[in-house]
Amino acid sequence: MNKILTTDRRRFCQMGLAAAGLATTTGLLGQNGFADQPSGDGDKPWLRKTLKIGMIKLKDGSLEDKFRLAKEAGFEGVELNAPTVNVEEANAASKATGLIIDGTVGKYHWQTRHTDPDPAVRKEAMKLLKKGIENTAAVGGRTMLLVPGHGKDGTDQEVYDRAVAAIEEALPLAERNLVSIVIENVWNDFCYDHEGGNDQTADRLAKFVDEFRSIWVGVQFDIGNHWKYGDPAEWIHTLGRRIHKLDIKGFSRAEGKFTKITEGDINWPSVEKALHDIKFTGWLAAEVSGGGLERLKEINDHLEESLHCSKSISSVG
Template sequence: MLPASRRDFLKCAAGLAVGSALTIPGWQSQSVAGTRENKGKIFKSNKGGFIGSDEAGTVQTLEEYKRLGFDGIEGESPGLNVAALNAAKGKVDFPVHGLVDSIHWKQRLSSPDPAIREAGLQGLLKAIHDSKAVGGTTVLLVPGKVTGPDETHDDVWKRSIIEIRKAIPVAESQGIKILIENVWNGFCETPEQMRDYVDEINSPWVGVYFDIGNVRKFGKPEEWIALLGPRIGKLDVKDWGVKNGFCRLGEGDVDWPAVRAALKQIQYTGWATREGKDKSLADTAELMNELLDL
């Protein structure tokens, strides 16, 4: 049986609840009579790390996302002008659902250098406070990177858990969840490893920020979704193929109907955020609508 706090997390970690037809090779819409199955269940977002640098520019950005039918946007910390972003949000009425801890690759929580780990922890704490300040609910975190004999898979596992646990009381006090992203960092490249890693942390304030495209290199995202289940707090939306790498949504090797079925099976509701580029922002909005049935 899972520890008590993990059971609590699995009960409440479904995420936040808040059509045009395209021709995509190898895929047909499952929508019936224009009804989108995930409309009102999965909410469309985009990475917008540049937001918040100044009020006027951010207003224009948020207006464009809103016009195209996005439900929200995700930013980055540090480097965020909280006051400018909140002023822009007030004018446009458009949510920032969370932030990415943008220093996690260099100031890694898995570094063999204690000073670097401390810098990484302080960056995570700042991202938590910034996310709260702009109305977010999460911080995306890459917990470390396997680099060699001084930073092995076991090192990343042990060192990052120690640092993340230091941040949990702050995350709880701010009401911000720390979500671990699966990336190409040599760490937790099977769903069983990711499950066990998150479960060892054993906190309702730590879950998974599941990247659909990142995992396609190692396996099938629908299988990861089924195993991780309600540990998944939010989704990053990418496509990836053996022949074309990261690519336009719908043109890689991700089986989108299978992904939708897996998300339905775990009763996922929450944010799905596009990371990467399609033909245009409008193209991204339409592709997400089709592939996720929004």
């Protein structure tokens, strides 16, 4: 029997069993695949607000103090940095404050890249990715954000193949730990043309995710990152159920720079409609300049102003 067909069939069966198990025993699968939203709970907000741990600025404060500050500012979750999570401290802080650790961000992937030409560097990157997945699971997180590589590391094909190989190697561990590897669309010369125009599509990113034929690989779609290169609403329609989670920031095409969420020229009504069209519900992570309580409250307000996060699931379904 053809080896590729055998592998595909095995992966297909694994996916089916995993999806069935999740849907019936844990309730993790939402409309978009990994909404982490209780099924049928129509009164809950359609978007759950989270933020990056580095945005919480608190001089001399403990992790619990930071969690408490984010909670007071109106956030439901937080993303920690992997693979350097202090698991015991993080779990204690979450339990004490009620702030959910919904996922992590791989903080090594710019310096130690999975597409580096040096096999030794790629090997080290794999160790960090696997440790990050284990960190994420240990604190109850469901996603680990990954920038899979950089276009400067070789030809387009070399970079693509190395990125695929890395995720393929880590995927079994992610599946066992119920952690989704989520690819962020960033300015890394990968799956888009960095010197190209503003009419680019998400087709190449969708193809990359589809390489893995797994519910455990998806996209943490950053709404602001590619407004310079394409329409985020169109990207959302193309990526569809591949989107497991959202990042949000502002960007001004007119000025060519990132902005506060509500101060750029992104068409937020079109983005919101696109998300409703693909039936997305789940986590929305702020990724902007942070600060103390007042700044975090401002960010929380901007999330509400841009995408009306608190509307109920039933009202947008």
